Amino acid sequence: MRDVVLVGAGPMGEAWIDTVSRRDDVRLAAVVDLRPDAARDALGRRGMELPVFASLDDALAAGSADIVLNVTIPAAHLAVSSTALRAGVPVLSEKPLTETLAEGLELTALSELTGTLVATSQSRRFSRGIIAFRDALRPYGGAAQLSARFFQNPRFGGFRDEMDSPLLRDMAIHTFDQARFLLDDEPTRVYCEEFSPPWSWYRGAAAADAVFGFAGGARFSYSGSWCADGLMTSWNGDWHASAAGGSATWDGETTVRVQASDEPRTAELPDAAEGLDGALDEFLTALDGGAPPSGEVHANIWSLAMVEGAVASSATGRPVEFAELFADAHARAVAAAPSEVAAVLRAWSEPAPRRA
The missing domain is CATH 3.30.360.10 (Dihydrodipicolinate Reductase; domain 2)
Structure with missing residues (x-):
């Protein structure tokens, strides 16, 4: 049985509460939200009483966590996922991986530095x-x-x-x-x-x-x-x-x-877990020694890059080459990341990470 800490109790957070509750190999151990009353209300509507915290640091200090579900707003994704990785706790995050491509590269390097899995739940693949x-x-x-x-x-x-x-x-x-x-x-x-x-x-x-x-x-x-x-x-x-x-x-x-x-x-449709259930099933399989999840950070950052590339092309009125996009984001990540993370970034043979 793995203990799950959910960060973010909005509508998607509530969907994740229900997804976790459907399984017998994981259990929700705590909920984190800047609005603790909102978290308590979400739990109360389901007849659940669990510890509620205003920060992930407090939740990790108070009890065990085997998985962090990051369901915060995009601007908070880097901070929340980084906190979990530095504590050695694998992260399954809602999209996007981070708010910017540079932040995504920083998180990728931190995952390598800590040896801890972080993946994005791209549930529409499932x-x-x-x-x-x-x-x-x-x-x-x-x-x-x-x-x-x-x-x-x-x-x-x-x-x-x-x-x-x-x-x-x-x-x-x-x-x-x-x-x-x-x-x-x-x-x-x-x-x-x-x-x-x-x-x-x-x-x-x-x-x-x-x-x-x-x-x-x-x-x-x-x-x-x-x-x-x-x-x-x-x-x-x-x-x-x-x-x-x-x-x-x-x-x-x-x-x-x-x-x-x-x-x-x-065409006939296969039997397969769908949506959040499929994303969580794939993540747990990876934790049990299976293949990396399809949303693992080295792969999923390319989906984030497609967004950033499209926005950049629209802003400039010209085509954008992904090699240039990653080179620019890599330089910004090196400049902004903590020194030990920047050292990992500098050691890469190219600015764009490849699938694990």
Whole structure:
């Protein structure tokens, strides 16, 4: 049985409380939130009484922890995950890994320095639909041209309405990470334009079009909006992939269609844990000696880089090369990181980390 400390008791924190509670090999040991009453309310709605703390330092000092779930706002991700890693406690974090790519590189180096696992829960990788979509393309050598449309209209209120680049920074990372999963490759280049339709209620740009080039030659195009009233896509988007000799589509939910030279067919969905359950299952398997989770920091930082690259391209009006993006972030990380972490960064053979 592993003890879990949850940091962040907002709506996603509550979803993680329920996810942990469904398992018999982990248990929630404590909850941390800057608003202790909010944490107590979340627990009380579930008939649970557990220790509540205002800081992770206090929680770690008061009891045992085998896993930290970091469900704080992005601006707090580096500080919370770093505290856990320095205490030797593995971290499963909500996306994004950190708020910036430079911070992500610092956290990657700290994970190496401490020898402690940190991974991001990219829960939208864990759906039966996306697995069937990926598997349907394998007989044709994988996709060479991949596209995703994402059109939704959430009215969250709060910080998202005031963010710069709310679509790219808060939501598109899911779709970008799914593209990496489907292509099993890393991006090399991106061109992106952000904009807002005149009816948008967001301060920042709430729509974007982007094209990514990948190392193996594939292209991924993204078109999205967070203020699209009517005819909305799934929260997983609507996908089309072309490969040598065949194509496939995925509606973002449960329908995967495949066609080669014959009639179109519907692919069968595999049995698989989905969402947060799948992300936690994969993380625990890694702690038990299995393969690194797909969201392990060395790999997942590339999804964060796709966001930062798209935002940078939109700001400059030109394509962004990922080699340049990582070189700049690496220099900023070395300048900002504690000396022992900066030493790890300087020892890397290249600015961009590679999958463990």
